[in-house]
Every structure is written in structure tokens, then in C-alpha cells.
Amino acid sequence: MHGSRAENSALIEGLVGSASVDERATCVVCPPFVYLGDVARELVGSAIRLGAQDVCAETPGAYTGEVAASMLKDVGCTYVIVGHSERRALYGESDELVARKFAAAQARGLTPILCLGEQLAERDAGRTHEVVGRQLDAVIALCAVAALGKAVVAYEPVWAIGTGRTATPEQAQDVHAFIRGRVAGHDANIAAGLAVLYGGSVKAGNARELFAMPDVDGGLIGGASLKAEEFLAIWSAAAAD
Secondary structure: OOOOHHHHHHHHHHHHOOOOOOOOOOOEEOOOHHHHHHHHHHHOOOOOEEEEOOOOOOOOOOOOOOOOHHHHHHOOOOEEEEOOHHHHHHHOOOHHHHHHHHHHHHHOOOEEEEEEOOOHHHHHOOOHHHHHHHHHHHHHHHHOHHHHHHOEEEEOOHHHOOOOOOOOHHHHHHHHHHHHHHHHOOOHHHHHHOEEEEOOOOOOOOHHHHHOOOOOOEEOOOHHHHOHHHHHHHHHHHHHO
16 A cells, blocks of 8 residues: 555556566556556556555455455456455455455456465474465365466465565465465466566566576566665566576
């Protein structure tokens, strides 16, 4: 929940107008709902795609305050984040609700960015694979593994965001490999083509080391995405990998 019209315009101008953009890596920006139309217009003619931060699991109807997948598609979105750690932790979204949001997004032609990740207590209890596996399995159970062929997965180690603790590239690789292996247990081809992003405080200073890991295919960027120069450096690191 960041930004204003002026701030967004300056940020997008900094990205679109940069000579350092490398289109070998797909780039998606996900502003708050109220700015989607503005940002869509700013992105016309650029290689950057538009996404939303959340979506309702229901089709249009009497759900005041919600935003349907068809509405996101209508304003130019091609991607949408589902199951972000803040949605799960602050708003109580269950694995089942996240799976329904995933299905709703795909039904309207959007590519879901499915977020998975464990809390600090779960990490300390050695339950990382259990928690991430449960979250992933909920989507596979509802949508079948083939649905992941038209999706992106993002691993968010919630314990490494704003806690003072840092996930090493090796820790990220461990969970990414687990996710890919879990999918491979259903379909090896889907697993091989699945993009698994890392969302644990990626910055320009650590992006190359993280993206060098064999199962880390890119990043779900938080605070660093609010600064064009920082974000461009991360984008370049993803493209170089």
C-alpha cells in the first residue's frame, strides 16, 4: 500500500525510459488497485507487464469492496498475486481461499503469481517443507498440477522479512528445489518449466548471488521496487542469470 499518482508516474517513467532495461527477463509491476488504470497507460508500448496485488475468488456480484479477475483483465492486467504472506497473516486467508483465487484468476486468463512461505516460528520448528508443501498442495488439489504450467510460484520466507534475520542463497535454493521437486512428483515437465521466484528482501546487492542458484528463477520484489534505480539493477541481475 504505497504510492501516489505522482510517485507512480515518476517510478514508471524511470523504468520505461531507462537504457539499461534488459528484456530477456520478464518484468511485471503490481500497483494498488486504484492506480491500475493510470499505470496501464504509462506502460503502453513498453515491455513491462501489468499485474494486481490481489483478486476476489468470486465472479462479479454482491461483494462490495472486492475486485474480480474479469475487472483486472479489463483494465489491462495479465498477472495477479495470490496468497501473499501479508494477505495470509493479516487477513486470515486460508490455503483453500488462496487456491480459489488462483482458479478465479486463471479462469479469466490471468497468470497467478502464487506466494508460498513459512513464518518465523514454523522455520524454527523445522516445519518449512511441511508448510510450503501444504500451501502448494491446496492449489494442486483444486486446480490440478497442469494449472501450474500457466502460473508463477514465489517463495516468501516470512521470517526473513523485517525480522533482522537473513535467508542465505543456499536456504532459498533448498526451498525452491523442494517446491520444484514437489511439482515434479506430479509432472516432471511442468516442474521443469515452472518459474520459481524468491521474495525474501531481494535487493540490488544480493540479487545476483540469489539468482545464481539453480532453482531461483527471479524475484518478487518488495521495498526495493519503489526505487527505479534499485529495481533496474535487480532486473538486470535477473536478465544476466
